[in-house]
Amino acid sequence: MLLSQVTEMLPVVLVHGGAGQIPKERSQMSTSGVCSAARSGYLVLQGGGSSMDAVVEAVTQLENNPSFNAGCGSVLNITGEVEMDAIVMDGKTLASGAVSAVRNIANPVQLARLVMEKTSHACLTAEGASKFARSMGVPEVPQESLITDYSRMRWKKNLVPDANPVECQMGKMGTVGAVAVDAEGNVACATSTGGMLNKMEGRVGDTPCIGSGGYADNLVGAVSTTGHGETIMKVTLARLILFHMEQGQSAEAASDLGLAYMKSRVGGIGGVVTVDPKGNWAPRFSSLQMAWAAAQNDTLHYGLYTGEHFTQAIDDPH
């Protein structure tokens, strides 16, 4: 009985498309984007893939989707260019790979995985990351292919002298990410972002910083975070949530505790997706919205506003 329950809980994949305030006209695109990313990740798991394969696949889908602030659709920095950060972490070995301020790459999450697997390092930055990408035969893409009309419009809007930086950040805060547990109980996380709108050249946020943008440990669980990067770093949010789980809190309670602490201590809002090794999962956020979707036991779960939780069969195309 217990065994069959465990079997039904695994595998599972849970993705987010960023915490923030998503303009109404874009909310449908965000929801369908996270749902299709969760489906893709789940297909990998059903085909016997590892949790690492699944989170990389899900995040690749989100990077390729221009609705999200990662890969194609990334926000632009102050000089109108795209610089991206990404991380992956394997809960079995605690190995991680990250890239920061990388340019001209369609899928930073895949490059982060290569850093983990093909080098003795855990993070490569800027030019060095590009150099490594070339040595691995990762194709360089023109910057234009990563820029959407929407991101260019927002960049220009934020350059005008009386721009409201808070308003301009809204709706494009979000980072994308995924966590998963495979049939063997291995957990993994992946997070990818274009960063903050109109950021300085070379700015690195929380995303590629282990313990802030994500963390995965087979003994505890996995977390991917989103929100205001500098605030997430102050509390090393992913690691904080896992400390609470080590102390016996559920994925949901630990996520809420971590987010509440970030709000009370440093006034920051954000969101997380969290799993434990048994397959319990929780998408939690203190922002107005966070697009999220999960796939488990042939069921797709998704939501956007607090308390929203829709379900449908995984093979239902709508």
Add this chain to the structure above:
Amino acid sequence: MSAVLVVHGGAWAIPEELAQASVDGVKTAAREGSSVLRSGGSAMAAVEAAVRALEDNAVFNAGHGATLNIDGEVELDAMIMDGKTLASGAVSSVKDIANPVSLARAVMEKTSHAMLTGRGANLFAESIGFSTVPADSLVSEFERKEWELRKKYMKGVAEDFKLKLAHDTVGAVALDCAGNVACATSTGGIRNKMVGRVGDSPIIGCGGYADNLIGAVSCTGHGESILKVTLARLILSHIERGKSVSEASQLSLQTMGDRVQGAGGAIVVSPSGEWAATFTTERMAWAAVEHDVLWFGLEPNEKQKEMLHQ
């Protein structure tokens, strides 16, 4: 409240020819940092001053005397964190800067960001009139020879760690009279590292962490292992749960050894003035100033003292 300052000059198998200079270097840096505290300076100002002294000393792998990457260039990482606000600043893979810890502090104080990398960090330095130095001025004779030796024999980074010859990081933690804690860490990284490699030093929670409610930590050792266990934050989580600073450091370094086979060291100070310098490598040069006493050591369990004014 009595102020405390602790510094380290890196945890590794410090060879005999560098031993005395390393001990002298950390003692000098500890004196520099503690004089800032004694004249009423903040913990932030003290850790910055102590780390600058270590960066300026060519014996240590930070600032002057940093290790060279695979292309024979110096690329530096540093971070600083203020336990009062949890604000931090960091630079990674920055070139031609003699004191990266001060640039990290500028990132914290003069931008809305917490970390700048590569060319962006240098552009920022330029924009605030931060002085740059010629690349060659940071390269010591010792490191140039080491690099050429490795180039000749094509020895990899992994091999260096098996031999425990990795040359590491410097750092400081402090508690000031107002009860504020801070940490700072600075490094040239691993010898023969890939271009753009970022280690644990500039990563918050790994190379360092400071929180007025718990304490401050600066870490050293195998960067990729420190990253795996987010060592600084791990040590503080043990302190949060009631462990002493020394138990918390030992437990966490043991976890790093057992779980990911990594060796390293850490210095810690708590808001009540408890402090510890702990390591699992063969040696770590460290020094601490508490009241009018200067403590220092190099070997495991070595703890020597002398009066500050003598």
